[in-house]
Amino acid sequence: VQCAPMSDEAKTYEEILTELENQVKRLEQGDLPLEEALSAFERGMALAQKGSETLASAEKKVEVLTRARDGVAETRPLDDAG
Numbered sequence: 001v002q003c004a005p006m007s008d009e010a011k012t013y014e015e016i017l018t019e020l021e022n023q024v025k026r027l028e029q030g031d032l033p034l035e036e037a038l039s040a041f042e043r044g045m046a047l048a049q050k051g052s053e054t055l056a057s058a059e060k061k062v063e064v065l066t067r068a069r070d071g072v073a074e075t076r077p078l079d080d081a082g
Contacts, residue, residue, distance in 0.1 A: 008050045016054065020047040 008016065023044040026032060032040060060077070 008046070011050075013051060013054045013058075016047050016051045020044055020051065023047065 011019075023040050026040050027037060027044070062077075
């Protein structure tokens with residue numbers, strides 16, 4: 001029984017990176033027929049985009065720990081840190 005592949009939405013960043021590395025290796029070998037090479041390239045570009053979106057989302061979730069004037073530790077979104 002063959003399982004359906006996971007959608008990119010359900011993959012972790014590490015899974016996306018591993019698949020992207022595999023696509024790059026396939027392309028670097030240079031022995032793929034043109035249609036397969038184009039497909040691998042398109043898949044790699046989609047994975048790179050999804051990986052970039054995943055990192056951007058993680059950056060938005062990161063909070064910066066600061067110390068207020070009264071000495072109490074506070075957190076605020078990374079976007080407000082600048």
